Amino acid sequence: MASTAELLHPPFPKHPGPLPGLGYHRPRPVLETMPTVPPLQRGKYRLGLPRAWTYGWLLGPAMLLAYWAVGSTSGFIDSRILPAPWVAVTTGIDLLQDGRLHHNVLVSALRAAQGLFFGATLGVAVAFLSGLSLVGGYLFDSVIQLKRAIPTLALIPFFILWFGVGETMKVTMIGVFVFLPIYVHTHNALRGIDLRFVELAETMRISYLEYLRHVVLPGALPGIMLGLRFGVMAAWVSLVVVEQINTTSGIGYMINLARNYAQSDVMLVGLLLYAVLGLASDFAVRLVERKVLSWRRTLGQ
């Protein structure tokens, strides 16, 4: 038989007891001494936090910025090697005020967008041709793998011969940079489509167009979106290459010019611009990805 005291203060759950050094501890009623149940923890194979942070993706960049700022203030990072972050901001404001910056950004963004559009469209289209038919694969896939082995940079002289030194060459060049990752990921996703769903489509006797729309496209969409993320980045990164050639505008041009005059602060603005534009466009693609792949149940959600 349990005593009244035991009923009121059962040995389980155990009260944590007075904190050391706090002196007399008044026993509390049972309910109050019940430990509050912690929120259900995710399993150890899950991603850790009980809930996702709203702006969690900013944590890494913020830490990097903090390290940079502290290093610059303390003199740990020599300003001749890397200017302080606020130098980049003030230089950026100067460049904005004399109108150079947004002109360059606009020109670059237009080039990147055009290259992205053509590269992505062609990448997905050719991947469908080579991914969904053996003959298409024989025709295109090895050629594209060949191209992958040739550095795109090494093709620049030929591109100048073929397309001149104007905008056509630049947009084509960006398109090539964008095309490759989108092609590879889309092709891979198409060949990886679950055969069970292909069989289902066969027994349903749906038209090829319906098969593409209901089985192939949604099935390959995760791969296409991943390719697009690489492609968007490739579009920005390729600017620095193509804008070395016969240009008087663009972020790449601005960086190259600054390099010639050893203006490390302007170069820094250019680099940060790439970083911000790249991060922003990647974020945009991921937003679209989350929207169109909302049916998925994955570890990342």
Next chain:
Amino acid sequence: MSGTMHTGPIVRVRNLVRRFTVKGVLNGLDLDIAPGEFIALLGRSGSGKSTLLRAIADLDHEATGSGDLFVPERISVVFQDSRLLPWRRLIDNVILGLRGSDARERGLKALAEVGLAGRETAWPHELSGGEQQRVALARSLVRDPELLLADEPFGALDALTRIKMHGLVKRLVSIHNPAVLLVTHDVDEAIALADRIIVLDQGVIVADLPNAHHDDDIEQLEHTAATRRLLLRHLGVGHDGRALAPEAVDAAH
């Protein structure tokens, strides 16, 4: 009701030979399926029962073979896994590829028939295994098939869900009245559902039994027990659950 009037069988298989499939072969198999007939196809693994089903469903591209195969126009297949497209909501899975302005309406009706009214906008992963299989059933029946092929459709379900599925299938088949070819390894499932039970061994039919359903409980019990014992012997299992010697199985055939 399917509404189609056939005088002869809707499926006619003559001297069907299939080889070099992943597993199982057919060695000159003959089979007729009458309209509205419910056939359960039993057999040990590798006996060729799935091979036969895939041949009739025209899914055996990798096989070589010969023989004549006449099949109806409208065939639906239910697989062991539900094969719901994870990226389409239930209703869109059910009416996949369905034509006509009333497709959605028909889909909703089919979902209601399997007891999933009101769940049409759910995603497949939100459903239990049994519910997913019910959607797969709705998807196959909404096409008003003349022949329903089912490849161990309840094999992955728990025992209680399976019994409920049996009741549902009986009800739905009596409404839509397709011919059914049910591949199963479950003797009791075959006895509970089929009008005719066929046992396959090494690619040929070794037993072809009518399976009547009796109104009288005692008669039904006796019939079930006798059929069960007979079928198990064909499948190489003795009445005490021991494996039978090959000669004994051959003798049973």
